[in-house]
Amino acid sequence: MSQMENIQAQYEKFPEQFESIIISTVSAEGIPNASYAPFVMDDAKNIYIYVSGLATHTTNLYANPHVSVLLIEDEAKSKQIFGRTRLSFDCTATLIERETDKWNQIVDQFQGRFGQIIEVLRGLSDFRIFQLSPREGRFVIGFGAAYRINGDRLHQLVHITRDSDQKQE
Numbered sequence: 259m260s261q262m263e264n265i266q267a268q269y270e271k272f273p274e275q276f277e278s279i280i281i282s283t284v285s286a287e288g289i290p291n292a293s294y295a296p297f298v299m300d301d302a303k304n305i306y307i308y309v310s311g312l313a314t315h316t317t318n319l320y321a322n323p324h325v326s327v328l329l330i331e332d333e334a335k336s337k338q339i340f341g342r343t344r345l346s347f348d349c350t351a352t353l354i355e356r357e358t359d360k361w362n363q364i365v366d367q368f369q370g371r372f373g374q375i376i377e378v379l380r381g382l383s384d385f386r387i388f389q390l391s392p393r394e395g396r397f398v399i400g401f402g403a404a405y406r407i408n409g410d411r412l413h414q415l416v417h418i419t420r421d422s423d424q425k426q427e
Contacts, residue, residue, distance in 0.1 A: 262415075265405065269397045269415055272345050273299055273329055277371070280328040281307065281390075283318035291318055298367045303412040304389050305349065306364050308376075311384035319388055323351040327390060341400040347407070349390035361387060 259267070279297045284290050293315040295307040305327060309316045319325060331343040354361045364387050369376035379385050395407035397415060405415035 262417075265397075265399065265403070266415055268343075268399060269345070269405070270413070272343065272397070276329050279305060279307070280330070281315055282326040282328070283315045284322045284324065285314075285318050286321035291315055296368070296372060298364065298371055303347075304391050305347070306354070306367070306387055306389055308365070308368050308379060308385060308387050310382075311386055316386060316388075319351045319353075325349050325351050325390055338400070341398075343399045345395065345397050347390070347392035347395035349392050351388045351390050354387040354389055356383075356386075364389075 277296055278294045280292065280294050282290060282292050291314050293313070295309050295315070298306050300306070325348075327347050327349055329345045333339065333342070336342045354364060365376060365380055369380075392407070392412055393409040395412070396418075397405045397407060399405075404418040406418050407415060
C-alpha cells in the first residue's frame with residue numbers, strides 16, 4: 259500500500275472512532291457557539307445530528323445554516339499535542355422533516371448506534387434531526403501532513419503544501 263493509500267484509509271476510518279462531533283454554529287447576531295452532538299454519517303459523508311430544539315446550537319442552525327464540525331484525536335492518545343489528528347468540515351445544515359421516510363431511516367441508524375435512549379428521544383417533539391452536508395474539509399495527521407477535501411470529491415484527499423493555494427488554519 260502506498261503512503262497516500264495509507265493516509266486515504268486513515269481518513270476513511272477516522273470518523274468511526276467517534277460517537278460525537280464538535281459543532282460550531284453562529285447566531286443571527288453573529289455570536290459563535292461551540293458545542294457537540296452525537297452523530298451518524300452516511301456513505302456520502304453527510305453527518306446527521308439529533309438535537310434538542312431548546313439547545314443554542316439548534317436555534318443557531320435555524321438562523322444560520324453554516325456550521326463547522328470537528329473530529330479530533332483524544333489528547334491522551336496524541337503523541338504531540340500540537341499535531342493532533344483531526345478532521346474538519348464546513349457544512350450546510352438542512353432540517354429533516356419529522357416522520358418522513360428519511361427521518362425514520364436516520365432515527366433507526368441512531369437507535370442502532372446509541373440504543374434505547376433513542377426510543378425516548380423519538381417521543382420528544384422538540385428533538386430535531388439536521389443533515390450537515392460538507393462543502394469542503396481538511397484532514398490533518400501531523401506537521402506538514404494536511405489534506406484538503408473538496409465538496410465535489412469528499413472521498414479524495416489533496417495534499418496541502420506551503421506553496422499551494424490554501425486557507426490558513
